[in-house]
Amino acid sequence: MNPIQLFDPDSCTYTYVLFDEASREALIIDPVDVQLERDLTVLREHDLRLRWVLETHAHADHITSALWLAEHTGALTAAPAACGIVTVHRPLQHGDEVTFGSQRVRALATPGHTAGSMSYFWERATSQGVQRHVFTGDTLLIDGCGRTDFQSGDAAALYRSITEVLFALPDDTVVWPGHDYRGRTHSTIGHEKAHNARVAGRTLDEFVALMNGLNLSRPRRMDEAVPANLHGGIRHDADGAALDAPQPADGYAGDVPPAVAWDWVQQGRAVLVDVRTDAEREWVGYVPGAVPLAWKQWPGMQPNPGFDDGVRSLLRGDGRPLLMLCRSGARSIAAARRATELGATAYNVLEGFEGDLDEHGQRGRRGGWRYRGLPWRQN
Template identity: 65%
Template structure:
């Protein structure tokens, strides 16, 4: 059985769809955001239920559509643990397997292009991302790359697979679609028959230009494809009500992880202990229910927490955070309300890319 191989001309990226013919459960490897409509059409036309979106690494030449596919197709997201993609539902380590129907996909840690890069084995196929390419390999000169690690990944991990294993690369720039382990082991121009020192010398002499989209792509891919330069649909929709705007939980997480904002949980200590909390969030309770104490300390605490950054306010369901955002704005802060809060409404339709609240979106949290 063959995978469905799809191609993005702008980045020469191959995307792969694998599925169980009996159950129609499917996974997609290295999807591209600009091809979201194509990929959704492929799923519909083949009557497939997408279970997982999978990254081979944090890409520098395109932005993944992982979070879009999670929103539109209900898929879970998976990524290598060593890549820092904290928004993924499952962080993979060497030897992990993903199940879709009666099929399994096995993760192989193959660092070199990046420290966390992975390849994936399915039946007698291997999807090598930017590790092993046809008659080549991925570059190792940026993003925690290592020529020594790449050599080990190629010669000790991938070349240990059976020679008949079909190689499906993450890119090709000459129209080639696939190869085999035996072919690459015998004829790959960069590594076949080369010592480690010879391989390092070859890689050091490449002198490749910086990827055109790296400054845009890498930060977005560390957030499963959520762009940090969000458009007006995500921001400032309630500026007339006295604060900077509403923001989706996924975009809030991206800003927070990028260091552009501080995340403030305005629930009470009791709520966080009972329901759950966000590790690393600053706790500044906003009390507005009848019989509760006035917010005597809120002003000083929120100004101290902000530290000159944007303030992202999170409550249980997205109500108190609006009032808190208004007050923070009055204090001169750039404050945003996180839509649907920590829990959200499980019966409500997803709003602006949210999945019914912070924890239902698969963002980091722990029980109190």
Template identity: 60%
Template sequence: MTTNPIQLFDTESSTFTYILAAPGDTDAVIIDPVARHWERDLRHLERLGLKLRLVLETHAHADHVTSAGKLCEMTGALAAVPGGCGIAPAELQLQDGEVLRFGPGEEIRVLHTPGHTAGSMSYAWRRNVFTGDALLIDGCGRTDFQGGSAQALYDSVTGKLFTLPDDTRVWPGHDYQGQSVSTIGWEKRHNARLAGRSRADFARLMDQLDLPRPKLIDVAVPANRNLGLPHGG
């Protein structure tokens, strides 16, 4: 049986947060929580009788502040972050290929998927993959700041994410079109930015996007490198 994650949404930044829990056990993991929703997220855990063990970040976000530090303080969970994102206070600095364990036999595989940022990670669990901003539904994350690279993102998606089984469910870090979940097979065939495109074509496309600078980047990135906690806190 493939267990679906609990998918929560922040309308201001269009960010998805995910809670993972295995059937018949109380251990839980949360991915990419948002600061303004820490109470909401704790209520979800409480209602379901879950104990938070790990707080995962896919990267140091530029468009919202994380509640990772707050949730860890409140629950005793450990923060697990990409080792290349400069999030120094986190207990677990993850590297490509590591396996995180929670509950009785649950495993999350760590996949280094740089390109949106240099350190970005995706997380694979039970035929689900949580792709952060590397792979979005019918799109992908931008590549023009925080050590981003269109060539690296193309390699991450085609060389790592698209090698997962076609029926793997894709749970993105954001959505701006009212979509919530896709599959690897669908994205390989239909993704508007990636399907049927060469590495050079993709790089040209990304270089021409000319996107506005994220409004919160100067606040969010430093805050997120401290797990969303006040410096010195």
């Protein structure tokens, strides 16, 4: 089946994997953090290469695994620009398209459940003809719709999104909702236009009155989920500090997952230090916002005599912790240990960094670069 529909029983969330049969490139919509291993297993079992992780909105009932999927697979993340998710590689506007292999999905702005909510429309050619799918998140559910009483919700905007955007799609378009609480898996635009209990046959004023009178209980995970989802799934405490803490290490402050490191950089809590050689930076690209300070240099990868002075200069600055970044994660460990000896609070950023492949299968600046799919990117 394409799309592959997956279900999280705790939040009743549907996650979708779409793929291009020829290239085996895929995207995933609305993944859930506790289902990370399941989703990675699905990708492996279907021999899929994940290109994109998409969100329909910033969820209040579960935490996304967006950045963890990016870290594991090298995928890029995308989400509605109006949601304000700070970690996405590509903020999406209405009409934007995301491609995977020869396939593409089109972003449809459908605000109302939240101000930034989006749906994704996929028109797919098959041997039986054209199939149309729309992934509606919490905007349009089977025989219902998302609530509008929190998180920038707007009942009038939701009514217009459903009736003017989604109901303008062909009637045979398959509706794949973000949730269902009664075991239903999909519907069609035609069916929802005729039978949806909240929308069908109602005027705007009737719909707004209905939505304003629902008196629903507050989502139990909202205070935890929304802040985390605005940072790609990284959980935060009340003071805004990331809860996915670095792991202690011998001789330096600790090992930091790339997603946490990116979060710290965005908050201004740490200084990113690129310890690759000058030649690597010149060929592959420069990390935006990083301090270039080589640990070793060509020829012969000799120790860089300027490294110590560079660290001391950073210490004379604002004294923030240093996040050491390299290609493979080896030099950054050595650099973190030396910086610690010099009095810095230094961390190693896990996994390593490498360029994208160019059209000839070579790594280098023509292919751009990425750090494990996170938004440290230059094209």
